[in-house]
Amino acid sequence: MQISTSSPIVLKTGRAVPQAAKVEIPLIDLSFQHQPLQSKIEQAIQGIIQRGDYILGWAVTEFEFAFAHACGCHHGVGVGSGTDAIALGLRACGLQPGDEVLVPANVPVPTLLGVLAAGVTPILVDCILETGLIDIVAAEKAISPRTRAILPVHLYGQMVSPRQLLDLASTFDLVIFEDATQAHLAEREGYRAGSVGMAAAFCFSPWKNLGGVGDGGLVVTRHHEIATQVRSLCNFGATRKHYHPYVGTNSRLDSLQAAVLTVKLSLLSRWNSDRNSLAQYYDELFSQQGTGIQPLRNDAGSGHVYERYILRVTPSSSVSRSVLQAILTANGIQTDIPMAMPCYSQPAFRGLGYSFGSFPNTDALSQQSLLLPLYPGLSLANVRRVAETVLAAGGDRQYYDIFYPCHWA
Numbered sequence: 267m268q269i270s271t272s273s274p275i276v277l278k279t280g281r282a283v284p285q286a287a288k289v290e291i292p293l294i295d296l297s298f299q300h301q302p303l304q305s306k307i308e309q310a311i312q313g314i315i316q317r318g319d320y321i322l323g324w325a326v327t328e329f330e331f332a333f334a335h336a337c338g339c340h341h342g343v344g345v346g347s348g349t350d351a352i353a354l355g356l357r358a359c360g361l362q363p364g365d366e367v368l369v370p371a372n373v374p375v376p377t378l379l380g381v382l383a384a385g386v387t388p389i390l391v392d393c394i395l396e397t398g399l400i401d402i403v404a405a406e407k408a409i410s411p412r413t414r415a416i417l418p419v420h421l422y423g424q425m426v427s428p429r430q431l432l433d434l435a436s437t438f439d440l441v442i443f444e445d446a447t448q449a450h451l452a453e454r455e456g457y458r459a460g461s462v463g464m465a466a467a468f469c470f471s472p473w474k475n476l477g478g479v480g481d482g483g484l485v486v487t488r489h490h491e492i493a494t495q496v497r498s499l500c501n502f503g504a505t506r507k508h509y510h511p512y513v514g515t516n517s518r519l520d521s522l523q524a525a526v527l528t529v530k531l532s533l534l535s536r537w538n539s540d541r542n543s544l545a546q547y548y549d550e551l552f553s554q555q556g557t558g559i560q561p562l563r564n565d566a567g568s569g570h571v572y573e574r575y576i577l578r579v580t581p582s583s584s585v586s587r588s589v590l591q592a593i594l595t596a597n598g599i600q601t602d603i604p605m606a607m608p609c610y611s612q613p614a615f616r617g618l619g620y621s622f623g624s625f626p627n628t629d630a631l632s633q634q635s636l637l638l639p640l641y642p643g644l645s646l647a648n649v650r651r652v653a654e655t656v657l658a659a660g661g662d663r664q665y666y667d668i669f670y671p672c673h674w675a
């Protein structure tokens with residue numbers, strides 16, 4: 267939400283806050299990633315154009331192999347997007363129409379679209395308020411005789427506990443299909459994202475931890491048959507030339523994207539640890555206060571790859587989220603509200619039959635979450651500036667009582 271106001275915003279201390287003139291600290295800035303790799307990326311693109319193997323070329327094979335191995339898996343199959351990686355990956359795991367799949371209720375829209383495209387029935391399960399990760403206890407309660415799989419989302423770069431997932435899956439004989447689209451090379455309990463379940467989906471849209479220069483996705487798996495089937499499904503359902511045993515689709519990773527991704531993969535671990543350090547600094551700064559504003563909890567330690575950094579503006583906060591966001595905007599700090607409207611209450615998914623209020627933690631997170639700037643190359647000084655602005659706003663009652671009428675709060 268954008269609030270523009272002509273009256274100057276003045277802190278209790280008497281300091282005037284400058285009006286929102288321009289963004290000084292953006293949510294994300296890809297130029298830091300691209301600068302050191304610019305010439306290599308351009309060479310890679312030129313190479314593809316010279317060779318002309320735009321589709322299913324060598325660059326794709328090379329990237330599939332490199333990324334799958336980085337995840338601790340033998341097989342990777344490039345597809346057109348993360349959404350398709352979910353849809354085709356689920357189908358290749360043998361799930362049939364009518365099978366029930368446990369899905370966190372705070373799932374982003376593309377994940378739910380992928381699940382529906384696979385023809386299976388999503389059964390939504392609430393998340394844990396402090397982390398946003400699927401609540402395994404609630405998942406167990408939602409199991410029915412038709413439940414065949416669980417689809418954990420490693421949300422914002424933090425893996426769902428592999429130990430808990432594997433325990434649940436072995437007790438109830440469930441397939442685990444990981445949505446790792448926000449968790450490239452994330453780790454927890456000795457597992458890499460993508461290596462816990464039967465298969466996993468990754469996404470390489472530009473703003474993910476590893477992003478191409480357009481859309482792209484990948485299914486990783488340890489199982490040869492699953493990889494083979496995804497390879498066929500994404501290529502018109504053909505298993506060889508002129509032979510189509512499946513109703514597939516056209517969803518392949520472009521050689522151009524693959525070539526760029528291979529170049530960028532070389533720096534992914536470094537970028538991830540930068541994200542982790544910046545997030546730790548945020549955490550440290552926010553831990554010093556008791557204003558009801560707190561980050562999502564990190565249970566994965568250094569294995570968290572922070573695709574996003576999320577603050578919770580809780581009901582005990584002295585400032586509302588919309589006012590806090592307006593104050594940050596006025597200070598040149600760009601923020602966003604992730605999943606402002608939970609999937610299950612979107613008109614498109616009314617057919618799933620859930621009514622508003624079905625998932626209290628999901629609802630609370632959609633009302634409380636605020637996305638702060640975080641990207642490799644963001645300076646510690648700017649992290650401090652963001653955090654200090656948040657803290658000043660949260661700790662300063664008059665700041666909003668005076669300058670924002672209550673209908674904004």
Ligand SMILES: *Cc1c(COP(=O)(O)O)cnc(C)c1O
Nearest residue numbers: 347348349374376377447448469
């Ligand atoms: C990005 C993302 C996707 C979708 O990926 P696309 O490549 O944009 O289709 C799916 N699920 C989650 C959780 C994502 O963050």
